[in-house]
Amino acid sequence: MTITGIISALLVGLLIGALGRLVVPGKQRIPIWLTIVIGIVAAFVGSYLAGLFGYRNSGGGFPWLLLVIQVAVAAVGVVLAAGAYGRRHRGMLRR
Template sequence: MTVSGIISALVVGLIIGALGRLVLPGKQSIPIWLTILVGIVAAVIGTFIANALGVGDTGGIDWIELLIQIALAAGGVSLAAGVYTRKRVS
């Protein structure tokens, strides 16, 4: 993977992770690195799901793919917040 590929993966992960946090109500007590990690994973899995459904490459902005990625990021952030805060309290 090239340096530009790594940087773009971090940027996409940050954006998708942040959007995932925005759609969740309340405050999530997880660090930014975990948000980025969840965002990257959600972006990759969301792309695979969108391609499997046949909506991944429309030639323009892939709104359905983006919605899938944000929904996965919201679920991932919610799960990570629950596990991370429970682990820190124990």
């Protein structure tokens, strides 16, 4: 993978992860690096799921449905990560 591909993956991951965080109500106490990782994974998983359901952007243009699927996957990932990350660190503060 080229440096341009890596930078593109990071930017897309940040965008998808940030949109996923915006969809989830309340405050999520997860670091930005975890948001980026969730966004990158959600972009791949969302693309895979869209392909499974037969989505093809054959008309060209911006793939809105693909973006919605990716953001939904990112929102689920943010909820799961916020629950796991928050529980783990809350227990450490009580000691």
